[in-house]
Amino acid sequence: MSSEEREVDRRARFEDLARELIDPLRRYLARRTDAATADDVLSETLLVCWRRLDDVPDHALPWAYGVARNCLANAERGERRRARLAARLSVVAPPTEATREPDTRDDEVLEAMAALRPEDAELLRLWAWEQLTPVEVATVLQISPNAAGIRLHRAHRKLGEELRKIQRVSGHEQSREGSGS
Amino acid sequence: MTDEQDELRDRLRAADPAASLPRTDPDRVARLLEETMSHTVTTEPRTDDARHRNPLTWLVAAAAVVIIAGAGVFVMMNGSEDPGAPIAGSDPTSSTGEDSVTELRAPGAGATAGRCLPVTAPALGGATVAFDGTVQEIEGGLVTLRATHWYAGDPTDLVTVRAPSENLQALLAAVDFQDGGRYLVAATGDERLMVCGFSAPYSQALAGVYERAFGS
Numbered sequence: 001m002s003s004e005e006r007e008v009d010r011r012a013r014f015e016d017l018a019r020e021l022i023d024p025l026r027r028y029l030a031r032r033t034d035a036a037t038a039d040d041v042l043s044e045t046l047l048v049c050w051r052r053l054d055d056v057p058d059h060a061l062p063w064a065y066g067v068a069r070n071c072l073a074n075a076e077r078g079e080r081r082r083a084r085l086a087a088r089l090s091v092v093a094p095p096t097e098a099t100r101e102p103d104t105r106d107d108e109v110l111e112a113m114a115a116l117r118p119e120d121a122e123l124l125r126l127w128a129w130e131q132l133t134p135v136e137v138a139t140v141l142q143i144s145p146n147a148a149g150i151r152l153h154r155a156h157r158k159l160g161e162e163l164r165k166i167q168r169v170s171g172h173e174q175s176r177e178g179s180g181s
Numbered sequence: 182m183t184d185e186q187d188e189l190r191d192r193l194r195a196a197d198p199a200a201s202l203p204r205t206d207p208d209r210v211a212r213l214l215e216e217t218m219s220h221t222v223t224t225e226p227r228t229d230d231a232r233h234r235n236p237l238t239w240l241v242a243a244a245a246v247v248i249i250a251g252a253g254v255f256v257m258m259n260g261s262e263d264p265g266a267p268i269a270g271s272d273p274t275s276s277t278g279e280d281s282v283t284e285l286r287a288p289g290a291g292a293t294a295g296r297c298l299p300v301t302a303p304a305l306g307g308a309t310v311a312f313d314g315t316v317q318e319i320e321g322g323l324v325t326l327r328a329t330h331w332y333a334g335d336p337t338d339l340v341t342v343r344a345p346s347e348n349l350q351a352l353l354a355a356v357d358f359q360d361g362g363r364y365l366v367a368a369t370g371d372e373r374l375m376v377c378g379f380s381a382p383y384s385q386a387l388a389g390v391y392e393r394a395f396g397s
Contacts, residue, residue: 014218022210023205026199026205030198030202031198031199043216074331077330124193125193129199159189160189
């Protein structure tokens with residue numbers, strides 16, 4: 001294959017890959033940061049995929065989430081973090097007074113998530129929002145599948161406990177059919 | 182999965198902040214693809230780095246030769262076992278004030294001739310400090326950068342590069358530091374600034390070298 005053909009082939013492979021990744025990555029980022037940072041990090045993540053196209057595994061999405069995670073961590077480490085912190089927090093831990101989609105929001109579950117350790121909350125987001133299996137979660141977080149399974153199980157338990165605490169405080173116990181006592 | 186887990190998952194999904202995010206508009210997808218693919222990719226790492234160096238870099242590199250000579254720490258093309266890049270002057274990391282600071286020192290003027298290595302990821306990989314930052318101030322022989330991205334080293338908010346005042350112009354020439362400019366800067370294990378094009382104004386090509394050297 002000539003170098004021109006290789007280049008054309010490479011571009012075609014990347015386009016297929018990127019079309020598959022862009023929407024899930026945008027959702028991943030929208031769940032974790034403000035819009036401006038999400039745009040920046042999406043571009044950076046795609047750039048890493050483009051440069052490392054040969055390293056991208058067949059099941060690309062969890063790997064790409066892992067890249068986005070690193071890029072996001074870098075973005076937030078920098079100066080931009082300070083300026084955009086308020087916007088970011090409103091996504092990660094929405095305030096009790098509804099500022100977005102008040103009709104559909106489950107405040108209790110978000111409150112319970114906010115009470116968890118950040119690592120546990122992130123595991124649960126990957127599981128529930130990105131709908132990943134423990135093996136895929138392990139790829140994103142670069143931990144062993146076994147560790148991901150165990151931590152996920154623990155995070156479920158903690159989220160359940162937090163929810164029961166919140167329901168006790170807000171007097172919703174009866175709606176749980178007595179299971180939360 | 183247990184019923185309780187099913188219920189938790191359903192509740193979490195109902196609270197998904199991205200649930201209402203519309204699909205990316207095709208124009209934007211096309212633009213993103215084009216932007217991304219406009220960046221150079223290295224398939225043959227050695228040749229790429231040199232091929233995409235712009236003429237300014239060679240000028241900067243030439244200026245840097247003079248600077249390196251001053252530092253007295255450099256890589257001779259023969260006789261040196263150091264596989265690393267040219268390096269120049271040092272000072273340990275320290276902290277002052279509210280912002281954490283990494284201090285680097287620039288070389289003075291000197292007499293010995295040195296030569297630059299090509300700016301490649303393997304050569305850059307020896308750096309233990311590498312960051313992307315913006316010049317916040319140039320004053321009194323001190324260039325202060327605010328770091329926005331750390332490729333290597335312990336992240337600090339600020340990085341200062343100190344040059345003896347008579348050599349400030351030489352330093353500015355070597356790395357072309359300008360107020361408000363964005364730079365990629367590297368230093369070796371003992372915090373010695375790497376010049377010769379390793380520390381230079383931000384460019385996608387150089388950022389690519391940094392990325393390959395330090396991973397994403």
